[in-house]
Amino acid sequence: xxxxxxxxxxxxxxxxxxxxxxxxxxxxxxxxxxxxxxxxxxxxxxxxxxxxxxxxxxxxxxxxxxxxxxxxxxxxxxxxxxxxxxxxxxxxxxxxxxxxxxxxxxxxxxxxxxxxxx
Amino acid sequence: xxxxxxxxxxxxxxxxxxxxxxxxxxxxxxxxxxxxxxxxxxxxxxxxxxxxxxxxxxxxxxxxxxxxxxxxxxxxxxxxxxxxxxxxxxxxxxxxxxxxxxxxxxxxxxxx
Numbered sequence: 470x471x472x473x474x475x476x477x478x479x480x481x482x483x484x485x486x487x488x489x490x491x492x493x494x495x496x497x498x499x500x501x502x503x504x505x506x507x508x509x510x511x512x513x514x515x516x517x518x519x520x521x522x523x524x525x526x527x528x529x530x531x532x533x534x535x536x537x538x539x540x541x542x543x544x545x546x547x548x549x550x551x552x553x554x555x556x557x558x559x560x561x562x563x564x565x566x567x568x569x570x571x572x573x574x575x576x577x578x579x580x581x582x583x584x585x586x587x
Numbered sequence: 588x589x590x591x592x593x594x595x596x597x598x599x600x601x602x603x604x605x606x607x608x609x610x611x612x613x614x615x616x617x618x619x620x621x622x623x624x625x626x627x628x629x630x631x632x633x634x635x636x637x638x639x640x641x642x643x644x645x646x647x648x649x650x651x652x653x654x655x656x657x658x659x660x661x662x663x664x665x666x667x668x669x670x671x672x673x674x675x676x677x678x679x680x681x682x683x684x685x686x687x688x689x690x691x692x693x694x695x696x697x698x699x
Contacts, residue, residue: 502685511676511689511691512631512692514686514688517685517686525686560631576621576633576687578630581630
């Protein structure tokens with residue numbers, strides 16, 4: 470298996486521009502997570518999906534951030550308009566969770582997208 | 588929500604010594620506790636995890652212990668090697684909530 474795939478690996482954009490980050494989870498996994506990592510705030514959960522449905526988006530900073538998962542093999546995180554404080558590494562992770570919610574739960578991270586907003 | 592605190596923030600040991608990293612969590616409903624290792628510029632990688640129905644788990648040179656009563660868990664690395672140098676994150680997850688709450692990380696430096 471190729472693992473979790475993210476694109477682009479690096480993104481440099483100007484303030485005010487729209488940014489779209491992409492993620493392909495591990496085939497067969499039913500949960501997908503978007504995290505943001507910064508020196509100041511560490512690893513923060515932004516949103517997660519179960520069976521393509523958003524379950525918890527309480528970590529999404531503000532309305533400028535949106536995420537979608539149109540099918541089991543693809544998700545996007547969009548920032549519009551972007552701001553310099555959005556500069557961070559954005560990780561996507563996936564896991565396989567059983568119906569009871571207690572099995573599996575090992576999360577596998579993608580390589581991340583390093584976003585720089587100038 | 589869950590809050591995870593991790594100590595120390597930095598740890599320097601000599602090669603061959605043991606290293607211990609400690610975490611506490613706030614929500615007694617949490618029942619899954621993974622540890623991740625992140626090398627510079629790389630993704631976090633799961634190295635070991637423990638569920639609340641066991642008190643200890645070991646995998647070669649690494650072990651994790653869990654004290655549910657005190658709500659803390661620890662990572663133990665024995666016979667440390669320079670390639671163990673990295674940032675280590677603990678995390679906790681509540682039953683029924685699949686997302687992880689991460690600690691702030693510990694930068695481990697193993698001196699040759």
